[in-house]
Amino acid sequence: MLNPKIDLQLQLQQRLAQQLSTIYADINLPISIASLVAELMSTMRLTEQLHTPTPQVNHWSEKDTILITYGDSIVHSDEKPLQTLHHFLQHYCADTINSVHILPFFPYSSDDGFSVIDYASVNEALGDWSDIKQIAQSHHLMSDLVINHCSSRSKWFDNFIRGEGTGHDYFYTATTYANSAYSNACDTITRSDDSIEAVVRPRTSPLFRSTTTASGKQQVWCTFSHDQVDLDFTNPKVLINFVSIIRQYLDNGIKIFRLDAIAFLWKKAGTQCINLPETHEMVRLLRTLIEHARADAVIITETNIPNKENLTYFGNGNEAHCIYNFALPPLLVNTLITGNCQYLKQWMMSMPPAQNGTAYFNFIASHDGIGLRPTEGLLSEQEINQLVTTMQEFGGRISWRTVTVNDSSTENAQTKVVQTKKTQQPYELNITLYDALQGTTKGVDEWGHARFICAHAIMLALEGIPGIYIHSLLGTSNDYKKLEHTSHNRAINRHRWDLDTLSLELGDPKSQHARALHDINHLITLRTAQPAFHPNATQFTLQLGEQVFGFWRQSIDRSQSVFCISNIADTQLTLPLASVNLISSDFWYDLISGDTIEDINQTLTLQPYQTLWLSNR
Structure with missing residues (x-):
């Protein structure tokens, strides 16, 4: 009879082997699946200590509220920002916020942290790993795993250019794409090649960046920006390195993993390169590894895509523990500025209840804008245009994406060939929630604060785990100076508070910031005492x-x-x-x-x- 511990390890090995075989079915791997399983288990230290996760267990309750913040959203001249954040949590949110999502706190080169230079280090300007551990001791800590791409200034990409060292073969290129399964493309894909027309992206920049390397010029895939170079997970060494990163995060107290931009992870010629089966299987694989290392760890997938596609990341209760409820922010804002809840009700009635062991992650504001892709099929084009126009009138900005559509005007009746054309569509609204709700489609009015608190009262009561952006908690308005300084639309909602200035504002009970903090904290306090507000x-x-x-x-x-x-x-x-x-x-x-x-x-x-x-x- 097998030792129970050995039996559990054998079961885990078999499960991992099956998942890896599915992911790499079309890939000629340089190592065997069995060797890859052994490498991953060793990297995650599952041969030393193995936890057995219990299926369909909820690792959350009505007591949980997650604060979303940058490590330096509040700064003080006498201490590191992560220490200031911890002090803010203890002083202003001790009885309300029990979880915190610190947005990327690593060295980075752009996109306010989401272009990571070094995954293993804490940005020195914020603090160090001891500061992260200190916050993790008093709060459930959520961290980003920026898994789709890294910085073009990273050591990995330097080695890619040099053609040697760790990272030299970590990046997804046009050649990789041309050689992927089902591809009948030529050896090199150009920026205008028809084979990439179907690729779905949230940006208008060119898909490829031309990079001179030791082996010649390479076209490197960039889903987001040319400073954010996409990683090639067809190479198992990339997976092994990320599993090592996950292990380090677990060791430093991180319990909740936000898989950033995970929908774009796997690419394959002839597809839209989003939400591919291999991506879903990769989420299942990461969950298997993480929850066997820490049984109460949680995975949240960040997939800013149409609602129906977003729901698929629950899998059969075996993928993400939680998914972002991306349709909620635009639908709720639309409801409150129009005074009509028709679309919000229709969406609510169509949403399946999350089964035990899974939950929705509800939010109505974040460091990013209010995404509009999740409204596809939920709001009419007229409603979206009205929403966009109203947010612009309230001082907001609009970010766009390029899409390819059929051009019926060029249809050839004899050959039945329909030409396509590129057009731009609104991708997200960039505005603080406080300013987004300062009025209705009729204009600004005196009900802005009441409307703002109403939005939070609805969100906090919904099925799911609530997440509150720090600039909503503090009632922050649009930061036009930062917007002008950075020329980056999302900067409008990424204000950096000086603690002394903030303290003065919070000390004045009539200020919008003190009122926002008081009223939201009051709602959270009530919520945490109600069993009926359990996320499930x-x-x-x-x-x-x-x-x-x-x-x-x-x-x-x-x-x-x-x-x-x-x-x-x-x-x-x-x-x-x-x-x-x-x-x-x-x-x-x-x-x-x-x-x-x-x-x-x-x-x-x-x-x-x-x-x-x-x-x-």
């Missing part, structure tokens, strides 16, 4: 008309019900409680105001953007 508790959409958005949450043990009802219009409305169907034998009250419901058949008056959380306990 039951959710049901209510039908209360176009100007009242409502849904019902019920705790997993069915002991608590909370009816979450928001007036999303700029006018006072009445709500007949009979339309909500409160149970007559229960005692009901509003968690937010503390008001009791004396008669379940009474009619309530809702102020503009007022939210009720009607609970029976």
Whole structure:
């Protein structure tokens, strides 16, 4: 009879071998699958200590709220920014925020951290690994694994140019693409080659950068920018190196892994090079390795793509533990500026409940803009155009992407050949959430703060784990100076606060920053005490008309019900409680105001953007 530990290792080896065989089915590997399995297990130290993850276990609860922040979103002259961040969390969010997502804190060359020079080091300007560990001791720590690409100034890319050393064969080139499965392309792909027309990207820059190397000129694939060179995961050495990076992050207290831009990881000629089966299998492989190293570790996939495609990253409960709810930000902003919740309700009713062991990651603002691709099939073109125009009127900027569409005007009736043309479509809205909600499609009004808090009251009550961007927590407005200085649209929502200045603002209870922090913290405090707000508790959409958005949450043990009802219009409305169907034998009250419901058949008056959380306990 096998030793249980040996038996578990054999089972894991078989599982990894199956996953690797699927990923590399079309690749002529330089090593055997068995050798690759052994290398990965050794790198992750699974031969020394092996945890057995329990299927369908929720590693989260209603107590969890994640703060999204850069390591230097708040700075102080007397200390490293990571230390300042820790002090801010302890002083202003001690009873509300228990998790923190520190955006890339590594040495980088561009894109505010997402062009990583060295994955193994902490940016000296922020602090060091001891500062990361200190935060991890008091908070669940989430870190980016920027896995699709790295900086063109990295040692790896230097070695690629030199043609020797670690990294010399780590990068995806036109030659790699031409030689990929199903390709009948020539040996070299040019920037205008028809074979890359179908490739989906979120940028308008040329796909390839021309780079002179020791072996001649190479066309290097760049999904995002020419400083962000794509890594070639058809080479198993790239995978092994990233598994080594993951092990280091685990050792430094990181529990939650955000797989950045994971949808673009695998490329193959003749495809759109996004969401390929090999990418999904790679997510499953990384999950297998990570959760056997730490049973309560969590993977979140960052896939800013149409909603239907985003949902596939749950797999069968065996891929991402959590997926970003990318459709929520644009739909919720659209709801609040139009005063009509039709599209938000339609989307809510179409969303499948996350099965145990998986959860939605809800957010309405982040370091990036408000993505519009997730609205494809959810908002009409007219609604999107109105949303874009309104955000521009509120001082926002628009980022674009290039798409290829059929040009019906050039169709040849005899040959039935349809020509294509390139056009630009809005990709994301760049604006702070506070400014995005300062008015409606009619213009700026006096209800901006109430509308802003209403958005958070809705998000915090939804099925899933809430994430709050630090500039929403602090009610930060558009940073036009940083936008002008960087000429980068996303900089408008990446303000850097001086702690002394921020402290003065937070010390004034009438400032928008103090009001935002107080009101959001109040909602979080209420949320953490409600079993009905467990990320996996039951959710049901209510039908209360176009100007009242409502849904019902019920705790997993069915002991608590909370009816979450928001007036999303700029006018006072009445709500007949009979339309909500409160149970007559229960005692009901509003968690937010503390008001009791004396008669379940009474009619309530809702102020503009007022939210009720009607609970029976």
